[in-house]
Amino acid sequence: xxxxxxxxxxxxxxEHRRGFRRRWYRTPSFVAGVSILGLIVLGALxxxxxxxxxxxxxxxxxxxxxxxxxxWLCTDDLGRDVWSRLVYGARTDLRVAFLAVxxxxxxxxxxxxxxxxxxxxxxxxxxxxVNVVVAFPFFVLIIALVFVLGPGTRSIYIAITLVGWVSYxxxxxxEVLVAKRREYVLAxxxxxxxxxxxxxxxxxxxxxxxxIVFACSDVVLDILAIVTLGYLGLGVQPPTPDWGxxxxxxxxFLTTHWELSTIPGIAIIITALGLSLxxxxxxxxLRPE
Amino acid sequence: xxxxxxxxEGLRVEFNLARxxxxxxxxxxxxxxxxxxxxxxxxSGSGKTMALRALVGLLPPAASVTAGTVEIDGVDVTxxxxxxxxxxxxxxxxxxxxxxxxxxxxVMRVGRQxxxxxxxxxxxxxxxxxxxxxELMRLVGIPDxxxxxxxxxxxxxxxxxxxxxxxxxxxxxxxxxxxxxxxxALDVTIQDxxxxxxxxxxxxxGVSLVFVSHDLAVIAQTCTRVAVMYAGQVVETGTVDAxxxxxxxPYTLGLLRSVPDFDSVRGRLSSIPGSPPDLALPxxxxxxxxxxxxxxxxxxxxxxxxxxxxxxRATRCLYHERCAEDARREPVVARG
Numbered sequence: 001x002x003x004x005x006x007x008x009x010x011x012x013x014x015e016h017r018r019g020f021r022r023r024w025y026r027t028p029s030f031v032a033g034v035s036i037l038g039l040i041v042l043g044a045l046x047x048x049x050x051x052x053x054x055x056x057x058x059x060x061x062x063x064x065x066x067x068x069x070x071x072w073l074c075t076d077d078l079g080r081d082v083w084s085r086l087v088y089g090a091r092t093d094l095r096v097a098f099l100a101v102x103x104x105x106x107x108x109x110x111x112x113x114x115x116x117x118x119x120x121x122x123x124x125x126x127x128x129x130v131n132v133v134v135a136f137p138f139f140v141l142i143i144a145l146v147f148v149l150g151p152g153t154r155s156i157y158i159a160i161t162l163v164g165w166v167s168y169x170x171x172x173x174x175e176v177l178v179a180k181r182r183e184y185v186l187a188x189x190x191x192x193x194x195x196x197x198x199x200x201x202x203x204x205x206x207x208x209x210x211x212i213v214f215a216c217s218d219v220v221l222d223i224l225a226i227v228t229l230g231y232l233g234l235g236v237q238p239p240t241p242d243w244g245x246x247x248x249x250x251x252x253f254l255t256t257h258w259e260l261s262t263i264p265g266i267a268i269i270i271t272a273l274g275l276s277l278x279x280x281x282x283x284x285x286l287r288p289e
Numbered sequence: 290x291x292x293x294x295x296x297x298e299g300l301r302v303e304f305n306l307a308r309x310x311x312x313x314x315x316x317x318x319x320x321x322x323x324x325x326x327x328x329x330x331x332x333s334g335s336g337k338t339m340a341l342r343a344l345v346g347l348l349p350p351a352a353s354v355t356a357g358t359v360e361i362d363g364v365d366v367t368x369x370x371x372x373x374x375x376x377x378x379x380x381x382x383x384x385x386x387x388x389x390x391x392x393x394x395x396v397m398r399v400g401r402q403x404x405x406x407x408x409x410x411x412x413x414x415x416x417x418x419x420x421x422x423x424e425l426m427r428l429v430g431i432p433d434x435x436x437x438x439x440x441x442x443x444x445x446x447x448x449x450x451x452x453x454x455x456x457x458x459x460x461x462x463x464x465x466x467x468x469x470x471x472x473x474a475l476d477v478t479i480q481d482x483x484x485x486x487x488x489x490x491x492x493x494x495g496v497s498l499v500f501v502s503h504d505l506a507v508i509a510q511t512c513t514r515v516a517v518m519y520a521g522q523v524v525e526t527g528t529v530d531a532x533x534x535x536x537x538x539p540y541t542l543g544l545l546r547s548v549p550d551f552d553s554v555r556g557r558l559s560s561i562p563g564s565p566p567d568l569a570l571p572x573x574x575x576x577x578x579x580x581x582x583x584x585x586x587x588x589x590x591x592x593x594x595x596x597x598x599x600x601x602r603a604t605r606c607l608y609h610e611r612c613a614e615d616a617r618r619e620p621v622v623a624r625g
Contacts, residue, residue: 183386183388183391183392184391184392184395187384187393187457188394189378190345190378190383191378191379191383191457191461192375192376192379192380192406192410192461193405193409193410194409197409201397201405205394206394206396
């Protein structure tokens with residue numbers, strides 16, 4: 001009996017010990033999210049290997065062709081291979097979306113840490129800025145900013161950074177307000193550690209989880225923004241393939257060739273689904289003990 | 290007599306609340322000599338924790354020191370710059386907290402937490418700091434330090450966590466360690482181990498301790514001198530022996546009387562009637578008078594000063610003789 005009890009205790013210890021590594025495969029949403037996203041990323045990386053055609057090569061003799069051995073997902077109105085464009089489009093859109101999350105994540109996290117920890121005028125100013133940005137709808141602001149800055153990926157990064165940091169600041173600030181009342185922060189101060197060290201070594205690792213989880217769903221939002229901008233002609237510029245552009249171009253032929261708009265649409269949905277599942281799984285796995 | 294390591298004079302800590310000013314600590318004075326252990330006893334809300342936090346300048350945002358001086362190693366902390374104060378923290382004074390679970394960073398391996406001060410404050414190299422952490426873990430009696438240093442706080446038991454806290458507190462060779470109820474969250478056998486450890490460390494390393502607790506037995510076991518706090522004031526000071534054998538303040542007497550005595554079980558545990566006063570509106574005169582069995586007319590008027598007595602004792606009671614008499618008639622019991 002006692003031996004069995006000890007074995008259980010030991011097992012629990014090991015369980016805790018390797019918490020993340022032992023539990024990840026028992027979190028279905030995490031596994032599903034990683035698999036879906038992994039396949040898409042793998043496909044994007046291996047684009048030259050899994051496609052036969054250059055995504056920008058036009059073949060005006062075979063426009064709007066149906067599925068064939070050579071073009072299994074048809075061709076578009078300029079005779080370009082839809083499958084190639086889809087795969088290369090994933091390269092563009094994923095890269096832009098992930099990069100576009102990095103800047104607001106960093107800026108927003110730092111601002112949230114500082115404003116939550118110090119309070120006072122820093123917090124007041126930050127909150128004021130957050131409220132100004134939040135007052136506008138996300139897409140309206142992004143579209144307006146890109147319109148002003150001129151189309152292209154650089155503008156997308158700038159616009160998403162200017163708008164996106166607020167969410168991270170709000171999340172991190174809230175977490176810091178709770179965490180800084182905890183005794184370990186008091187203990188760190190009683191040890192005479194500098195504010196910078198307390199912020200970076202003690203507070204940040206304790207509060208960043210929520211921001212990471214949010215970042216996963218933020219990538220979805222960014223993909224949608226990029227695709228929307230592409231659809232409006234403000235996003236990634238042709239001839240670079242991009243799912244938004246593909247959906248927009250296919251629109252003209254919606255009644256006769258619905259697949260031209262539908263295929264990139266489905267790709268967007270699957271990617272978003274993968275990211276959402278991943279975010280869900282991460283939220284479960286990274287929850288503090 | 291040598292220069293005291295810690296000298297607190299007329300310390301006053303006030304909270305600015307919506308309903309008025311709350312005086313959490315009102316004119317507390319005490320001293321700690323190098324290598325000495327001072328106990329501060331009092332019930333919850335008597336201001337002992339706030340007094341302790343004021344010593345290192347770590348009061349909550351709403352509270353501030355409004356009067357008095359706190360001299361640590363010759364530096365007046367109340368007027369020193371924040372930079373100077375930070376210099377003292379950890380190096381000269383360190384702290385041990387009540388709840389080792391919340392006082393350790395939950396997402397940092399304990400070895401790194403112990404190595405942090407040597408690394409940052411003592412300027413040791415990464416390897417030296419790690420070796421120092423292992424050495425400290427051995428010193429505080431953590432078995433298998435190499436393996437434990439890789440553990441996260443939630444993987445350790447309460448007693449082990451408190452040992453880690455003590456190792457952190459010792460890590461920069463402080464002269465004074467402030468202990469805020471370090472054993473309250475532990476069960477009695479572990480509590481005893483931790484107290485013995487603190488006693489050994491105090492003797493061997495020559496550090497001074499300030500030991501805040503509501504548990505008289507804990508104070509009796511660890512300290513040589515004691516200050517009893519009630520409603521923000523120090524009401525009695527002296528050696529643990531003298532104060533616990535022959536209290537000269539009715540509050541101390543009441544505390545000692547409410548320690549359960551297993552040799553003569555009397556059915557009901559005696560307690561002090563009434564409840565502690567509202568610190569925003571303390572009673573006039575002696576703050577204990579509404580609950581005092583010996584209360585006289587002149588206890589109610591003017592504030593009672595701390596009266597110096599023979600044998601380096603002091604009390605805030607005008608009728609301390611009656612207290613002592615009562616204690617002689619029916620001896621009080623303090624375990625430990």
